[in-house]
Amino acid sequence: MSSILIIGGSDAGISAALRIKELQPRASVTMLVADAYPNYSICGLPFYLSGEVPDWHQLAHRTLEEIQSAGVTVQLNTRAVEIHPKAHTVVTLSDDWGKGTLDYDRLVIATGSEPVCPPIRGIDERGVFLLHSMGDSFAVAEFLRRHQPRRALIIGAGYIGLEMADALTHRGLAVTLVEQQNTVLPTVDAPMGTVLGHTLATQGIDVRTGVKIDQIEQTGHSLRVLGTLTFDQEVDMVLVVVGVQPVTSLFKQTGLRLGVRGAIPVNRAMATELPDVYAAGDCVETYHRILGTDTYLPLGTTAHKQGRTAGENVVGGTAQFAGTLGTQVVKLFELAVARTGLRDHEAKAAGYAPKTVQCETWDHKAYYPGAQSLTFRITGDTRTGQLLGAQILGHWQASVAKRADLFAMALYHSMTISELMAVDLSYTPPLGSPWDAVQMAAHQWLSEAGKPTD
Amino acid sequence: MSSILIIGGSDAGISAALRIKELQPRASVTMLVADAYPNYSICGLPFYLSGEVPDWHQLAHRTLEEIQSAGVTVQLNTRAVEIHPKAHTVVTLSDDWGKGTLDYDRLVIATGSEPVCPPIRGIDERGVFLLHSMGDSFAVAEFLRRHQPRRALIIGAGYIGLEMADALTHRGLAVTLVEQQNTVLPTVDAPMGTVLGHTLATQGIDVRTGVKIDQIEQTGHSLRVLGTLTFDQEVDMVLVVVGVQPVTSLFKQTGLRLGVRGAIPVNRAMATELPDVYAAGDCVETYHRILGTDTYLPLGTTAHKQGRTAGENVVGGTAQFAGTLGTQVVKLFELAVARTGLRDHEAKAAGYAPKTVQCETWDHKAYYPGAQSLTFRITGDTRTGQLLGAQILGHWQASVAKRADLFAMALYHSMTISELMAVDLSYTPPLGSPWDAVQMAAHQWLSEAGKPTD
Incomplete structure (x- = not known):
């Protein structure tokens, strides 16, 4: 052996x-x-730090x-x-x-x-944390317990940054979320990032996009965080989550x-x-x-x-990794946002002739109580009709993640958007529509970007 | 033109x-x-009659x-x-x-x-209804309004029968649900029908399986319903929903x-x-x-x-109907149950060498609040490893329907159960697992029925 x-x-x-x-x-x-x-669930750290x-x-x-x-x-x-x-x-x-x-x-x-450590002066100050390992997480938990901070600033509005903004708000802290790009969660298209930004603001989070942090200084018991133009804020702790x-x-x-x-x-x-x-x-x-x-x-x-x-x-097998499709989802307060496949600019860079179409549908028949609106952005190739990617935003209990997975399945099989209409998906009024929301979004893409015979 | x-x-x-x-x-x-x-949603009639x-x-x-x-x-x-x-x-x-x-x-x-009209004596009595069209539905609604019945008996525990049992219970009627087969919803396997039956009973519904109704007679203001062996019940209205x-x-x-x-x-x-x-x-x-x-x-x-x-x-096209996969879902109180593809006996009759494996998983990471148990029954061909069908039962907000649709997508593409493990599905702890529940169920089938190299 x-x-x-x-x-x-x-x-x-x-x-x-x-x-x-x-x-x-x-x-x-x-x-x-x-x-x-x-074998710890590193993805679960925000929910440990939130207290959930x-x-x-x-x-x-x-x-x-x-x-x-x-x-x-x-x-x-x-x-x-x-x-x-x-x-x-x-x-x-x-x-x-x-x-x-x-x-x-x-x-x-x-x-x-391991976490990327951006070139910020003062990043090693007490009260500034990178977040990746169980050890990092214990350090944050200990700081929260001991110092009872009231104000937190998070640098980076990617998946972890957003989840931590949710988590620390859940714990009762006042949260500032700083992102260098113009919208939060830059891994989805700007219209979706904008909706997420509004949701964060509604929850009392101070969202500051287009801001790059240069410096953190200790001032008494607080941390002073300085950045682009006049950005200057005093907080009790800083999380740096700008990627790995x-x-x-x-x-x-x-x-x-x-x-x-x-x-x-x-x-x-x-x-x-x-x-x-x-x-x-x-x-x-x-x-x-x-x-x-x-x-x-x-x-x-x-x-x-x-x-x-x-x-x-x-052990002698002949397995082949099937490849990533870039499928990702995050829950943020009452919303979930998911993506799979390529976005428009990624597809263009790869030589496709993409078009991205946005539309809104209900997650189930509107006449049944509790229907939630879903926003889709579907990217397809205008030359071949091939599905290239999908982004979905909606209530976290409206099957956003599993609907993204349906697109992932379609991408896995290199389906055309037209062929997606042919698949026998389930329907009952409390949970869907005769053409499921994913098919209504596909139909919208075909109407706007496809040839009518697609 | x-x-x-x-x-x-x-x-x-x-x-x-x-x-x-x-x-x-x-x-x-x-x-x-x-x-x-x-263009009316006939599938919505139960929710109209429930008052929702x-x-x-x-x-x-x-x-x-x-x-x-x-x-x-x-x-x-x-x-x-x-x-x-x-x-x-x-x-x-x-x-x-x-x-x-x-x-x-x-x-x-x-x-x-149109509804199948079973050979029951007295099926034309006042207070006995078939339910299929808008007109049928208005007749039932009118009867409910005018006569304020307190006791209803439903003949047939298929999708519509179950939804009407839910709907009339919701309206406050005492409901008896009669099914000729040994479990309710005979379109799914008996272990799932049994769980559904318990749920109905918990909601106060009198579930009577293995009972065939022979006769309905008017007795004063009531209807007397007689069936297999000693079945004999007095109710105020009867719905007959035994298929179309x-x-x-x-x-x-x-x-x-x-x-x-x-x-x-x-x-x-x-x-x-x-x-x-x-x-x-x-x-x-x-x-x-x-x-x-x-x-x-x-x-x-x-x-x-x-x-x-x-x-x-x-208009001159060359479209081909892709075919049904038999995908179906129903919501019943807090539960949803879905199926797609073939069940074991159907696969056997079609010449496959099926094996069906049942397992339970969580819909998302158990450490995140609100995790719900999902029961899967996966049917695959033991000779080729091909997926043949899937049945899922669980909380209606645990993406039962869209998970069934993932299996439908796999069936559409004639995937093996092993290949299902290779698809890049989404994950965040509140909404899934690193291997989604559908992949955990696939893995369980492979463990019990597949060759280890599958």
């Missing part, structure tokens, strides 16, 4: 380990975990015992610091036992990502080239260029199914699928 | 008319409507004016009574103007369905053969064997995409798609 070493205990690492044990129960699998928290998840232990997808009872040897608080690809060894550094060396037949690198970058120092030592945004290049089998070394998750380049090229798009969903693929191939 | 006649003003007829005007705005389109209610939809006018998908302003000539209260295919004429009978004759270049038959059958008397006169359950045979272009005559909706045989054969499965969703296909072809 081969001996398999996995570096990293989050989504990709765990998925690889479980897949290996599923296919080859007798394989020897060792997993190095840099901290004490294997009272105990952080609840964030564990699986307990350590469950992982161990699957037959995986777990070494906590242990980092890999060197790889020797020819010797098939890894040098480790454990908080408890210091340096060590482990042999491997096959290796899976799943070291994940791959953790690749280990791989870098091998002298091999790095890829997009410094991520580890892999093929669709999740193999690196090093013999017997696979990589998966937030540390790797990700194949994009619609672009047909590699990109950097670190998401838990993708990490799981890549880890599963790597795990299968490590 | 050709002159097109459409017989029927419900889902299929309207879809055909609108598609024709979309493609050929100058085409002459005349639509005969048997009653005064074109206060005004029946709200049930109109479109108003008469909207249809007319699309350029469609509508003749209300007019039936077609004879077709003369060679002469290309139709004899009509109008409530207002008596007999008439209309010429056509192309004809679309969309006469729909195609309305085909018009077509029958042409001497052509009828198909499954007496429905009009059509090809996938929705053309009948008569020259220039198309048919669509509840009156036709329906192509089943997984079975590859025709079946009878009258649903509004299907009627719309067939009507659209017929409409396109009537």
Whole structure:
């Protein structure tokens, strides 16, 4: 039986380990975990910090015992610091036992990502936090408990920034949300970002777009935050959440080239260029199914699928990662916003002739109580009618996420927007329409952008 | 410009008319409507009778004016009574103007369905209702208003029977629901029907399965209902909802053969064997995409798609009806139950080697408040791993319907259950899991029924 070493205990690492044990129960699998928290739901941190998840232990997808009872040897608080690809060894550094060396037949690198630290003077001041790991989260929780801050400023209005704005408002803090771009959540189109911005403002959040923060200074018990033009605000704490970058120092030592945004290049089998070394998750380049090229798009969903693929191939399989579609969703107060596929400018850059059409529909028949409005933005290729992407915004209980997933399924199969009309989707007045909302949006695109015979 | 006649003003007829005007705005389109209610949402009748939809006018998908302003000539209260295919004429009978004759270049038959009237003695008694048309519905509403019945008995626990049990309970009536089969909603597997039955009982409904009603007699102001063995109950009103059958008397006169359950045979272009005559909706045989054969499965969703296909072809198009997948959903109190594709016995009859696996998952991460349990029953072919069908039961706000639609999309594309794991679906803790519930259910099927390398 081969001996398999996995570096990293989050989504990709765990998925690889479980897949290996599923296919080859007798394989020897060792997993190095840099901290004490294997297989935690990092995406759940905002809900822990909001108080909605009272105990952080609840964030564990699986307990350590469950992982161990699957037959995986777990070494906590242990980092890999060197790889020797020819010797098939890894040098480790454990908080408890210091340096060590482990042999491997096959290796899976799943070291994940770390927060981007923007060039802001004073970013190391007390009360300023990056948010990514369980450790970061404990530091924030401890600060909230001890200092009872009343005013928080969040730098970055991406998914985590928005969720934290929601979370800290939920806790009763006055929140300022600062974003360099002109609308919040710049990963969706501006009309949707604008709606989200209004929602945040309605909830009492001070939304400041088009603002770049330059400096944070300690002033007595407060932090003074300075930025673009006259931006100048005094708060009690600052969160910096402006994105993540791959953790690749280990791989870098091998002298091999790095890829997009410094991520580890892999093929669709999740193999690196090093013999017997696979990589998966937030540390790797990700194949994009619609672009047909590699990109950097670190998401838990993708990490799981890549880890599963790597795990299968490590024990002799021939799995291929199907590719990301860029499917994402976030809940924000009463709203959810989701996207999948390409936006207009992304499609144009990739050589398509896109057109994006926006429309509003009800989530179910308007005569049945509780109907919610959904806003769709559908992007399709005007030459072929191919669906390229979809964005949806609406009430979080109006199946926004699963409707985005229907578009993801369509994208997976390279469907035309016209063909989407042909699929037999479910209907009952409290939950949909004879043509589901996704089909009404498709029909609107066809009316405005397609040929009538589409 | 050709002159097109459409017989029927419900889902299929309207879809055909609108598609024709979309493609050929100058085409002459005349639509005969048997009653005064074109394009009404018949599926909404239970919600009108429950009181949730206060005004029946709200049930109109479109108003008469909207249809007319699309350029469609509508003749209300007019039936077609004879077709003369060679002469290309139709004899009509109008409530207002008596007999008439209309010429056509192309004809679309969309006469729909009518309730099956089971052989029960006394079914014509006052207080006994069939429920299908707007007219039926007004009769029930009038009876409810005038006689203020306290006890209702519903014969048939299919979709409409269940919705009416919910609706009349909502109105404060004591409801008895009688079903000949051993569980309610026999279109889903017994374990799910059993859960639905318990839910109905919890809501105070007297559920009587395995009971066939033989006789209804008037006894003073009440109705005495007698059935299997000792079944004997006195109630104030009876609803009979045991299914529907195609309305085909018009077509029958042409001497052509009828198909499954007496429905009009059509090809996938929705053309009948008569020259220039198309048919669509509840009156036709329906192509089943997984079975590859025709079946009878009258649903509004299907009627719309067939009507659209017929409409396109009537003006020279080459559209093909993609086929039904048998996708259906119903909301019942707090629950929704949906199905798509084949159930185990249906798959077996069609020559597959099916296995059905049941499992429970959460609709979203359990640590986030409000997680709901979903029950899945996944049917796949053990020889090929192909997905054959899925059934889902859970809280109606847990995206049961749209998750069923994800399986419908997979069925549409003949996916294997394994491939379902590869699709990039959305995730945020309040709305899903890193592997969505549909993928967890797929994984469970693979674990129990698939080969491990699937």
